[in-house]
Amino acid sequence: MPGPDALLAMYAGMLRVRLFEERVRELFAGGRIPGFLHTSVGQEAIAVGAATALRPDDYVLSTHRGHGHLVAKGGSLRGLMAELYGKANGICHGKGGTMHIADVSVGYLGANGVLAAGCVLAPGVALSIRQRKSGQVALTFFGDGAANRGPFHEGVNLAALWRLPVIFLCENNRWASTTATGLSAAGGSIAARAAGYGLPGERIDGNDVLAVHAAVGRAAVRARAGEGPSLIEAATIRWVGHFEGDPQAYRSRDEAAEGRRTDPIARLARALEARGLLDAAAAGRIRAGVTAEIDDAVAHAEASPLPRPEDALTDLFAHYPWRD
Amino acid sequence: MPGPDALLAMYAGMLRVRLFEERVRELFAGGRIPGFLHTSVGQEAIAVGAATALRPDDYVLSTHRGHGHLVAKGGSLRGLMAELYGKANGICHGKGGTMHIADVSVGYLGANGVLAAGCVLAPGVALSIRQRKSGQVALTFFGDGAANRGPFHEGVNLAALWRLPVIFLCENNRWASTTATGLSAAGGSIAARAAGYGLPGERIDGNDVLAVHAAVGRAAVRARAGEGPSLIEAATIRWVGHFEGDPQAYRSRDEAAEGRRTDPIARLARALEARGLLDAAAAGRIRAGVTAEIDDAVAHAEASPLPRPEDALTDLFAHYPWRD
């Protein structure tokens, strides 16, 4: 069980993801941010529970819904926000954007526009970890929908076979775009697939940051001990549309309401209050602090320059003096 | 338990596959047959146990090691042998050859040079079966090595999800080329993967034709009843090289010896003798008959013409009047 400071850090961490994503949604609605935007509002406990259970130098591979994973991993909000704006000083110089953010400085090896891609990248990251004897782990996030793609199978099998330090963390938010998990994953359980590879697989409450923290912590210990990968299925709820602008005709309003009832942030707040670690004043201070960070990131992004059009031609190769 | 005639047909069927493959090996060694040749010597019980448990109009999708599957399904030995020779009147006009034989007239929808390809084709065949309400089933063969490719996962999941009439029949012959099953399939069991999709999966003795026949029969009943696919892992031994010319440095001679000890044909013969259904004379007659069929197929193939070189340009499209 994490200590008081760690618990408060988780609380602030989830709030940071929540407020960051909500701000991003506003900015998108206001036409400040372009692209196909997928936010993680409601799923903060998974990003934060995982990140806080990892070492700063551990790696994560993320998804199309990856802002929260990077915020939780400690990425610079300024660099991230500037990237979402498509600014020249964004973490990817504006070349990546929402679905391709990356911040190697904090071990975040990239969001991905292709579902389940991280499931095959992660075993390779783990190979290099083993070769370098660095004791790191590689965690890959993926969704319940992505779990039905071939790379899930190939990546889990390879990592299990070679006992690689990988954590496969499935965010099961009940939907793959308009398609319910039950209509895409036969058997209905992602965690149950682990047994077929001789792996531990567990389904946890992804809205309980402590459950996520504990499960990822156990998986990390196992991985560092050379005992191999683990598969964790974290059940959660996506409060908002699959993408910004999604009419959500496929589900009833009740689900968002259920999400709010099981809000991972409020839930941790209650636990902290019960233990006398948080009161309204402290909560207000934390929220004010996080809001200030986000305001700063937005101000930075707004003030930052757009890339020069011809910069579209840079960053392709380390060195390319040839004429095409 | 199949009746006497059915049992004798299985015996003749396995002998037909065995003698056909052994003849093919000789012909390859003698330079009569070109290509990258993979034979199924030792694995006859799976091909024959499966084919005899299916209806003539059921479909099978095969592999790079598919001659036996077609012989067992009732394909014309003349057409098949002529194809292996690359002759104009082969079943594929010489365009396919050993890894691409097909004989739609007996429901054999093709060998495949790409491992596990059949795992995603089969669910589509099953969709058309359902749409046409024909009550057929689609069986796809694949190897222990192929089970580690993505299409295995995607195909099994889709078939399970939609309760399609598919039978996934894995021929576990302990090796994927030079690589032992234990070094390629995490967990060591292919059958165990079924549970993750909510499917029945069973491992059977693939050298016992009756066990294969029974398992495929159960799976076919289940499939026709609309209860969905099944996964069967049939353990067997490849007596010969992975391909013709394989030095087999990766395994000891004992394995081939073990194969001969557990010879599925001798095993059925003993059972038939014990029940008074077979004696040396009858066995001799059966062998003579099968040998005659194969002699005829070889004579036919030898006498058949090679395709005209320019026939390489036919069969690409149903109709293509355009200049490229």
Add this chain to the structure above:
Amino acid sequence: MLMDFGDALNLALREEMRRDPRVYCIGEDIVLGVPFGVTKGLLDEFGAERVLNAPISEAAIVGSAMGAAMTGLVPVVDMHFADFVTCAMDEVANQIAKSRYMFGGQIDCPLVLRMPYGIGRSGGGHHSNSVEAWFVNIPGLKVCIPSTPADARGLLKTAIRDPDPVLLFEHRGLYRLTGEVEDAETLVPLGAADVKRAGRDVTVIATARMVHESLEAARRLAAEGIEVEVVDPRSLVPLDRATLAESVRRTHRVVIAEEGPMRGSTGAWLAWVVMEDCFDDLDAPIARVAAPNVPIPFSPPLEAFVTPTADNVAAAVRQVMK
């Protein structure tokens, strides 16, 4: 009647599904028609048996389509984004394209892959690619690429009736483009290029969105007294070489405009085709308009920089007129 490109495709699907009970649609989120609305409403008319929402399993979606096509059905696959055909590349390149041939003509493989593609709206590196060149290079596939609602409807109908696999590249920037579509059922044959604008001075061979950019360039150049002919191949395989050559023999000058990357793209190949058929008719080197050889960036000014436009076509025309 006036309708947009997406609705014209939807109409074609309805017409063909009504005509032939073997036709069905499969893809991710197609019941609600996400993301481009093309398959919207089909479920209500044709039911869940023929409008299949698939799991995120591109290999199984495309592979199963072939299995169904080999055994009597006519699948129309929605690739969601053409970028994701990479996740079913073996099924397309080794299975679908080759089976009729390898099996000596034993099977038909009547299926259509609908490939929403193209640059726009900061889709970024994984949602903006032009990959048609790969498939032009794979024998056994037919490749269409419409530019107007009428062509989209007519080509999709023809593709569905074709006994062989056809890829239909639908530029996502065109879905909301409106145009005149015949009330009567109208098919557009494969291998029939269409002269979208007649002109005596330069032949611009353009596909999909670039047809419209080229028409815009033609309007501007007309003001300068340059008469541009815009020829839309409409299908790349088969290719209507005769119509292309006929135009080039009149104009003696050629610009080829596409949205894919310069290197090894369909435009490079079309330049070769023109040279093979019309070398002695060319009064100037062929000029090409295409994207630079980089992935498609996210930021609007970067994305705009790599996106070929009417300006690029006009500049290329002026160059060949020099």
Add this chain to the structure above:
Amino acid sequence: MLMDFGDALNLALREEMRRDPRVYCIGEDIVLGVPFGVTKGLLDEFGAERVLNAPISEAAIVGSAMGAAMTGLVPVVDMHFADFVTCAMDEVANQIAKSRYMFGGQIDCPLVLRMPYGIGRSGGGHHSNSVEAWFVNIPGLKVCIPSTPADARGLLKTAIRDPDPVLLFEHRGLYRLTGEVEDAETLVPLGAADVKRAGRDVTVIATARMVHESLEAARRLAAEGIEVEVVDPRSLVPLDRATLAESVRRTHRVVIAEEGPMRGSTGAWLAWVVMEDCFDDLDAPIARVAAPNVPIPFSPPLEAFVTPTADNVAAAVRQVMK
């Protein structure tokens, strides 16, 4: 020293693995070097940590290589047969090719994909394909295609040292071809074409096996008084346009010879490149030698019919000399 193409690749792997502990090999059955022997014996010298026999999981083999390359290793992937890159197409086209760019240059991706390819020995439709054109069309990849043991060794060494992904197409018909290889460690730079034979009359641009067919054709044509220059680009991306253009400006006649299918292949693109650089220098239309637009058939006479040879090159040369 004299050694064959396969052994030269094996030597390059040994030299680079000795030089740089970050280099490792991964692929199916590579420990015993099946099927072409290139990786034979590496296990004994470098151990199981650096010579990894992988399960049949192309997506995981290639995807993991990228994960390792992004984080400090230098993988050399054996694709077994280039045909199977279709099973890892997303990992190559969307992940490996794009990550440096999409991430704004944050990562290096130093990996090599060894792509055994080509027609021969009745390999049939799934073991004979020339797919290099797809990758030439994907920005972010470098593409090499050696024709001699020395070039194979030198290019593989350079590819391994390159901070970006490089595909090396190894024609399987060349593995047992012997040639002179320097005793000293020798690298061949990317983007440096090599004139394999000098000649004044016609420039034949050829890759891999077709270099040797072209040299054979050149020997025959010399008897007829036609002096053929054979230029081997050696790498397609980057491409040494200067050397190609320099040759064409002297000969004014060009033949382009490859083994891939005619339509949309690298030869079509190279024809465009030559036209762009040398249009006014051309005295005759460029002629191309390539396979017809069909999958590769099994039967020897059919396979022979679709396989480009010295005869085809000679015929093409005579045509451009008309």
